[in-house]
Amino acid sequence: MRVIGLMSGTSHDAVDAAAADLTLEGDTLLLRPLGMVSDPYPEELRTALTAALPPARTTMREVCRLDTRIGQAFAAVAVRADRELCDGRADLVVSHGQTVYHWVERGRVHGTLQIGSPAWIAEATGCPVVSDLRTRDVAAGGQGAPLVSVVDLMWLRGRPGTPAALNLGGIANLTVAAGTGDPVAFDTGPANALVDAAVHALTDGRLDHDRDGVLAARGHVDAALLRRLLDEPYYAKPPPKTTGKELFHWPYLRAALAGRDRLPAEDVIATVTRLTARTVADAVRSVGASEVVASGGGTRNPTLMAMLRTALHDIPLRTSDALGLPSAAKESYAFAVLGFLTAHGLAGTVPACTGARRPSILGSLTPGHRGLRLPEPAAVSPVRLRTVPV
Known part of the structure; x- marks a missing residue:
């Protein structure tokens, strides 16, 4: 068919x-x-x-x-x-x-x-x-x-260890094939949602995303803003759980920036990019995944992928292209x-x-x-x- x-x-x-x-x-x-x-x-x-x-x-x-x-x-x-x-x-x-x-x-x-x-x-x-x-x-x-x-579980079946499929769209979601136990899948939090919102707002609408991660690469992660964003209760909720742009949007980020509105745009974008990498990596470790196979638009952002590799440390990260499914189309x-x-x-x-x-x-x-x-x-x-x- x-x-x-x-x-x-x-x-x-x-x-x-x-x-x-x-x-x-x-x-x-x-x-x-x-x-x-x-x-x-x-x-x-x-x-x-x-x-x-x-x-x-x-x-x-x-x-x-x-x-x-x-x-x-x-x-x-x-x-x-x-x-x-x-x-x-x-x-x-x-x-x-x-x-x-x-x-x-x-x-x-x-x-x-x-x-x-x-x-x-x-x-x-x-x-x-x-x-x-x-x-x-x-x-x-x-x-x-x-x-x-359901597709990820069929696709990953037979791979060694505890493989996880990661989609980096507006929201990041994870599917973990848990060996002989029950599988698990959930939204980890924002992938591109807050990055795109920050880029659009802080460039007065001239840009709608951080092409090739250039803006985040120029910036520095603001530790105080990152800590404030990581306090979001969603991250601590157990799976199954889902979220969306109903939560992660520009007014949400603007509220987190209260008192830090003099941060350069590149620093804000670098910080929310790190937020994505950190929350994904935390979720991956929480379910004991032994490898991550990523797809979606976020894989085209080399700054995000580099931050994610660093955050995952010794957990291998590859894209779905290596397993026969183009990451952009998966x-x-x-x-x-x-x-x-x-x-x-x-x-x-x-x-x-x-x-x-x-x-x-x-x-x-x-x-x-x-x-x-x-x-x-x-x-x-x-x-x-x-x-x-x-």
Whole structure:
């Protein structure tokens, strides 16, 4: 089955599409990567999205407009991926959508909202679309994240020791294959969220991220600010736990800067970059991981990766490219796998990782032009994932 996975993370800078040819052989899922395409959000759309995100106020009119325009943006990238990567023969599109709110109170997730209407994708591609993947896990009592944990566990199975998969998006999340014990997965805290917020605010909107970690490399870590940020109660909470930009945003950082507002911009950016490295490394050590395999946009920031290597000390850090999944596309491939599982009637969650009462078949299905023709339900759920050459 040729599946296109669509993803726009908490950095909300672009829509990524990865295409995979997926085949189930016994208890092994074979993934043949077909490539990735990515298109940035139009500047006007990204500006409107940023203006509507918490802690800002918005209107139902604006939510409707964003749901439509983001759906159209996802549709355009899906059409391109089908044409360029699948020769126009994609069987299924899986859309994560754009997360705009993750409702967490007292450690419990009550709801989660990803927008980008799948009808636009189905209409543009003609393919059936799996969307709204997170809500079912929340309804089953889970955190709705990290959903990629089921894919990470299949992918890491068989590696020695206690391997951990790390995604460095807007928020950092970790999946740990705990040998003979239960696996664990959770959001460790911010990855790029506070770095991006600091860069945007402190450059008066001229820049939206620290390209190549240049600004952080010029700065010095402010010990007092770092201590203040590390006092955040979220870090001490036990997993499973999730967070988002509802907590880690510019007003949050601005409040932490009270009394230290004369710090040079580069020092602030260096400090929040170190915060990411420190909180990730603390989380890795807390679960006894023996190696870290990283992916996501943060892997393209050499300053962050250098700080993380230092913080991890003797725990090896490599990127997912070394294991056959391009780090920039790994999360899109993971959602392609989740949609494949849904299409075959298979659960896409691990209760030990999300805290749900039971495994769930994820998502809602929007039919394509040919109606909804799903494959026969699979008799066996895959327990390992193997990438195969193109």
